[in-house]
Amino acid sequence: MRKVVVFDVDGTICFDGRTIGPDIVEALRSLRERCNLVFASARPIRDLLPVLPDDLHDATLIGGNGAFSRTGGELTVLGIDHADRVLIDRLIDEYELTVLIDGEWDYSFTGDQAHRIFRQLDAGQLASNIPREQIERYSKVVLFASDSRIEDELRRSPLSINVHPDEGIIDIAPSGITKRHALGRLGIADGAYVAFGNDANDELMLRHARTSYCVGVHPVLSFADHHLSRDDVAYAIATIEIG
Structure with missing residues (x-):
């Protein structure tokens, strides 16, 4: 069986x-040429494809922090x-929030067009x-908010929450959904893959990898087996030992 290497995208x-x-x-x-690649992003598949070279589009893709997956050309979407x-x-x-809400493919964006997220939105x-009322089922939600009251209410729910205070956003996925969960749905077991990541939403994926690489510095990922600067990434990929 070919080995699996999983890559977060943005920041990795x-x-x-x-x-x-x-x-x-x-x-x-x-x-x-030596193993199967998986790209696992907070972006939905729609926004992940324009970043990847065309010849890597047929790799296994995970989007929305696990809410979306595509393998063999077949798209699976989990909803809230x-x-x-x-x-x-x-x-x-109640809080008059601006948002980015992804459905199965279309989206609802009411946020600031100067925000980084807008620059990545539906580039293709x-x-x-x-x-948002026209979205049949929410799959992933970004709230443009930095308010502990909102965070507290969300954390009392079953939803999967990632807070990014440096960007002023709260990232929401369906209950129990993470990148690690998506790997399991695809038949990729804990300890059966190598993983690269850089942020808190990569924690479980890296923690349960056979070998983990953290790009940059993040306190949640201090346990990683290897720590890389941006300049080290290409060399680390080129020299990785698959086992």
Whole structure:
């Protein structure tokens, strides 16, 4: 059985929100000859595809921190339960929040166009920005908010929550959904893969990897087996020991 290497994208192999450097792309292409690649991102699949070179589009993809997955060209989307959607909608209305809400493919964005997230949003013009009421089922939600009251309410729910205070966002996925959970759904067991990541939403994926690489410095990922600077990433991929 071919070995598996899993890569987070933004901040791990992509540093400008739009492209992957040519040295890293070359290393990924070489690595693909020896093992299966998985790209696991907070982005939905729609926004992940424009970042990857065309010849890597058929790799296994995980998006929305685990809410989306695509393998063999087949897209699977998990949604937020109705009761949790009611909670999210109430918080949006009560606190007059701006949002990015992803459905199965289309999305609803009401945030600041100067925010980093907007620059990454539907770069391939593959979907439509629609009112949130028209989204049949929420799959992933970003609240543009930095308010402990909102965080507290969300943490009392079953939802999966990642807070990014440096960006002023709260990232919400369906109950129990993480990148590690998505790997399990795809038949990739704990300890059966190598993983690269850089942020808190990569914690469980890295913690249960056979070998883990943290790009940059993050206190939640201090346990990682290897710590890399951006400049080290291409070399680390090129020289990785698959076992």
